[in-house]
Amino acid sequence: xxxxxxxPGKPVFGVDTKVVGRDGKPMYGPDGKVLKQKIRMRDAxxxxxxxxxxxxxxxxxxxxxxxxMTQILEERGFTDTAHLKAECEGFxxxxxxxxxxxxxxxxxxxxxxDVESLVETHCKARGFGVLFLPKFHCELNPIEQCWCxxxxxxxxxxxxxxxxxxxxxxxxxxxTVETIHIRRFCNRTLRFMDAYRKGLTGKxxxxxxxxxxxxxxxxxxxxxxxxxxxxxxxxxx
Numbered sequence: 001x002x003x004x005x006x007x008p009g010k011p012v013f014g015v016d017t018k019v020v021g022r023d024g025k026p027m028y029g030p031d032g033k034v035l036k037q038k039i040r041m042r043d044a045x046x047x048x049x050x051x052x053x054x055x056x057x058x059x060x061x062x063x064x065x066x067x068x069m070t071q072i073l074e075e076r077g078f079t080d081t082a083h084l085k086a087e088c089e090g091f092x093x094x095x096x097x098x099x100x101x102x103x104x105x106x107x108x109x110x111x112x113x114d115v116e117s118l119v120e121t122h123c124k125a126r127g128f129g130v131l132f133l134p135k136f137h138c139e140l141n142p143i144e145q146c147w148c149x150x151x152x153x154x155x156x157x158x159x160x161x162x163x164x165x166x167x168x169x170x171x172x173x174x175x176t177v178e179t180i181h182i183r184r185f186c187n188r189t190l191r192f193m194d195a196y197r198k199g200l201t202g203k204x205x206x207x208x209x210x211x212x213x214x215x216x217x218x219x220x221x222x223x224x225x226x227x228x229x230x231x232x233x234x235x236x237x
Contacts, residue, residue, distance in 0.1 A: 003086035003102055004068040005056070013066035014038040045111040046076065069102040081105060139192045139205075145185035150174045190216045198222055 006013050019027045019035035027035045043051040052075060056062045073081045087103040088094070099105055106112055120130045138144035154173040160166065188209055194217045195205035204226050208218050219225065 001069050001086075001103065001106070002066065003070050005062055005071065006066045006068070012038050012040065012064070014040045044072070044109075047110075052076075069106050073102060073106060076109070078105060139209075140189055142182060142185040142189050145188065146174075146177045146182060149177050149181060149185075187214070187216050191218060194218050195222070200226070 002013065015038065016036050017039055019037050021027050029035050041054050043053050046052050052072070054067055054072060056065050056067060058064075067075075069086065070081055081102050084099070084105075085101050087101045088097075091103070093100050093104050097104060098108060116124075117130075123130050133141045138148075150170075150173040153176045154169055157165075157169045157173075160169075191209040191212060192205050195208045198218060198220075200208060200223065204223075207226060208222050212218055
C-alpha cells in the first residue's frame with residue numbers, strides 16, 4: 001500500500017482478479033494468458049464497527065482514489081504518522097517494533113490483521129465452518145488421505161487426454177472412497193494428533209499409529225513402549 005493517495009493517472013490501487021466470462025470460466029487474451037482486472041478493496045472497519053472506505057467518496061476532489069495509509073490511520077485517530085516511512089525495507093520490521101512504519105501500525109489494526117480469507121467468507125455464507133490445519137502434515141488431514149486413496153484408483157484407468165475422460169475418471173475414483181474409509185482416515189488422524197500431544201516425533205508417531213491401528217488414542221506409556229521396542233534385539237538376528 002502507498003503512504004499517500006494514488007497519483008493522478010496511476011492505475012486504481014486494488015486487488016488483481018481474473019476476468020470471468022458468463023460461463024464462470026476465466027477469459028484469456030490473444031497471448032494465451034488469463035485476463036486480469038483490478039478491483040477496489042472492500043471497506044475496513046473502525047473499532048466501533050462502522051465501515052471505513054479505503055477510497056475517497058463521491059463528491060471529493062479525488063473521488064475513487066485510494067486514500068493512502070496515512071489518511072486511513074488519521075481517520076482512526078493516529079495523528080503522528082506523517083513523519084514515519086511507508087514501510088520497512090523488504091517488509092521486515094525490527095523484532096518487537098510496533099510503530100516503525102505506517103504499514104506496521106495499519107496491519108496491527110484488528111480489521112487488517114484478522115481479515116478472513118475468501119475461503120472462509122464463501123464457506124460462512126453457505127453455513128460451513130473452516131478449520132485450517134498445519135501445512136505439510138497430510139497425516140493430520142483426513143481429506144489428504146481421501147485424495148491419496150482416490151489417486152491410487154485413478155492411476156488404474158487408461159491414460160487419456162480427453163477432458164471428458166479425465167472428468168469421468170476423477171468422479172469415479174472419488175466415489176470409491178466410502179464413508180467407512182473416511183472414518184478410518186479420521187481415526188488415523190486422531191492417533192497422530194494424540195501421538196504429537198504425547199511428545200512423539202514424526203517417525204515415532206507413524207510407528208504408534210500403525211501399531212494401534214483402529215484406536216483413536218494411544219496408551220499413556222507409548223513413549224516407553226517405543227523405547228522398549230527400539231532396544232529389543234531383532235528376533236531374526
